[in-house]
Amino acid sequence: MFIISNAWRSVMRNKGRNILIVVIVAIIAAAATIGLAIRNAAQTARDEGLAATGVTATIGVDRESMIGQARQRGGDETGDGQPDMDELRSAIAVDALTLDDYERYADAASVDVATYYTEQTALDGTDGLQPVSTTTDDTSSDAASGDGTDGDGDGTASDAPGGAGMDRGGMGGAAMPTGDFTVTGFSSDTAVANAANGTFTMSDGQVFGYGEDGVGDAIITAALAEFNGIEVGDTITLADPDDDAVTYELTVVGVYSNDSAQNVAASGPMGGTGMDPDNAVYTSTATLEALGLAGGSSDDDAAGDAQLTFTYVLGSADDYETFVADVEAAGLGDGYTVSSADVDQYESSLVPLDNLASFALTLLLIVLAVGAVALIVINLFNVRERKYEVGVLLAIGIRKVKVAAQFVVELLIVTMIGIALGVVGGAVASVPVADQLLARQIATQQSQTATMQARFGRDADMSDMPGGGDALAPDAGGAATDRSDDAGAQDDADTQDGAVSQGDAPQDAPSDAPNGVMAGFAQAAQYVDDIDATVDLAVVGRLVLIGLALTLVSALAGIVAIVRYEPLQILADRS
């Protein structure tokens, strides 16, 4: 009581000095509050973003690591430092995982995992069925079959799921099957719902079934139907790109229109007409199997390189981590990697937020270090200045412990007032400051993307691209010039949907993810641009703890000075 009342009176007596300390502490506390609040908010956004939503994952080939290993082996053997190309090729020509492999890994997972898959193959048109194409120079047979042969060579080696895996989206691989049409087999409605070309709506008929009944059924785009005058119920005939004599018949049970087709077209012109979403034919995997087109299912070499894309659906990001570990434990080779477009997409959407969080941490550390030093210096001067007082107090018989305690209590009173003021100030400022800083981070991130694109010499369309990320893609091939405006609009929408604003983000972000990824450079546009940097009790509690620690650390200087003071010294301090 004596200590506290003395301390309080002493604080009141030295108003000037103490107001100075209060101001310094308040500034430190305000900066620390903002830093802590931002970190808190970033952590919350991170934790909540993928916590409650499904995450899709794929297993892909990690060719880089394979080449690396092969190179090492080759180097050992040949010793001349020259890469053994044959060795390398054979090293990376690992067998694509089969359906059985994929399912085995699904079984190995210790968490709930749903699966679906698609198989994709390229077929040529026939006289009765011509692909929709803007180019007059029809590639129908000659070019396509030439491409096809090429694709074949590459494809069997490593393209199938490998390319897909490496491009995250699953289907935007570098070497897709080439032909006039892309025929995709889906294993379930979920697979259809996650179609690479985006969502679609049936304009006539209905989606095929997956059982025996549905074998031979397919749906085609409205554009294709119209182009060829096909109606529901008609039969279409497709030819093997390598051999026009081999044909496959499918019954059109429905006609659909893509909801977001334009967004997918990035690689269309580069991959031939078959990559045009309008030339996509959807059917069931059972149908492909029945036709002998399914990958690895038949010895028949004819177009047997159907590209299998197997997708795992997991309950949350945590489940995904578990799944990755489980799959590796189940014997997934070094050459394969598990990846998740959703998680990757989400991670990249968090880049500005992470930058902000690390900035906040730096700010916090600097502020605390500077604050601690400032407080220690002030306290040292304080004790020096009050040496006489200490001497008098000790001389009249007040114990050192009590004198030191009084000094600590004084400092505590002052710093707590400062922290209280600082927390209030920081709480008021944290939300606008955090928003401002995040906006700046996003702008920086976007301008970096823009700089990257400027290197390509195409920045003309950037003005109407809020994300700034898509300008290149639609123009790149020259065939899809009419799409740039639409793509811009689409991105606009995506940016808004993709923004994680606490509530709607978890639903939107993952579902948008494949589209965003398919757009190539576009994923840069979707950043988390809103955080809730409000100051909660946890932050205040942490600040008070930090304040206590700072006070005690800085009071240590004073305590040491007091403990070392000998009462006898007062006789020398008699100035």
Added chain:
Amino acid sequence: MNDSPASVPTIAPDTAPPMPPREGDGPAPVLVMEHVSYRYAKGGKLVVRDINREFQAGTVTAIVGPSGAGKTTVLSLLSGLTSPSEGRVVYRGEDLATLDRYRFRSHDIGVIFQSFNLLPALSVEENITLSMQASGKRFDRPRHEVVMGLLAKVRLSPDYAGERILHLSGGEQQRVAIARALSYDPGVILADEPTGNLDLGTQDDIMAIFRSLAHDEGKCVIIVTHSPQVAQRSDEVFELARPRRRAADHATGHAADQAIGHTTGRGTGVTQAMP
């Protein structure tokens, strides 16, 4: 080290102040210095050497001596600010070294420092109550009344209670320092050059207060001074000899009590900490 001379009568400890029950002929001494020597550092020069002296309750003792005789050292030894290197200081039969010296300072002895050592930022009353609180003693009256009584005793106007120390003259500060030393009713009053910078009238006034404390209230008053007038008005004079010189028996007749100090070249200015 601790060989007590036979001449020093021992008394039961923890007897009630200010006048312990006595045995033998004469009052039991309140403070006794037994073969006290002091040096600042181990193996250093002796500042005072082999001092033997008793201080009685109810008397005013003046400690005199030239500069460098160790007056201030004796003061700090008696007030418990430091401990002797050899010998011992006994307070009411107990070795000060074994007592809690913080409690001794806050409780049993009132020291009036040469420079007063009042806290300038505090008012007169705050300075006095600080010591009262530090002593941990209980007071039968409200502190404010005690302070007012003390101010009257040292002949200061009650108006001074709320005044800052810095606004006071030297003589007024001296009175406040005395009032502070008296505030918790210690049995021993120790004053260092209490009349140093004061004019003669004030000196007399202050001395009258000290004499009254000793003679009317039975306190043991010890004054360190170099003023002949002060020594003259004291009941006993304890002369510290200049180093390397035998002290002659003093007129006041305490032939047995002599003090021999060793030169240090400096008599005041205690600057070095002691364990």
